[in-house]
Amino acid sequence: MIVNSVRLRKEYKLIPKSENFKVVFGTTNRLSPVIVYTKLNTWIKYDGDIKDFNDNINTLNSNIRFKIKSELRSNRIFDDTFFFTPNIKKILLNTDSSFHGSFELTLKQNNPINNNINDLHGNIEDILNNIIAVMEKNKYFNFSITKKNSNH
16 A cells, blocks of 8 residues: 655655555656665564574575565566665674664666556565565564564
8 A cells, every 4th residue: 555655756655564664665756767766664673693693684685685586577567686775783782672674675667667656656565565574584583663562
């Protein structure tokens, strides 16, 4: 479901299937949205061994990249080259705290036939819901929309 939002309708909020993420997507050119960006924001609680934290973060990011590639190959609306920028801490001092994570994904339309960013929301929503499902299946990280809920 799309919710009209901020920035002169260049950016939209999506309501993902998971309640653990805030998601927006947008473009820098709303009249010709060839390039589309997405942002997933969440709070993360790590439940693994502290000495394996960096390896587990790297594995999570690799799994996300693999899923993005798979989604883009099957979707065909977007080019299979993309920019994925996870913004999460690489060093965790203790496992009792939560930390904020954001994941940005930039996509390019193959043949920019969709000149209205509204027309792309269903495709983007499907891709992001599938990526979120992969993220939530991992056993070391728990995601939550608020810091308070991530400290169970």
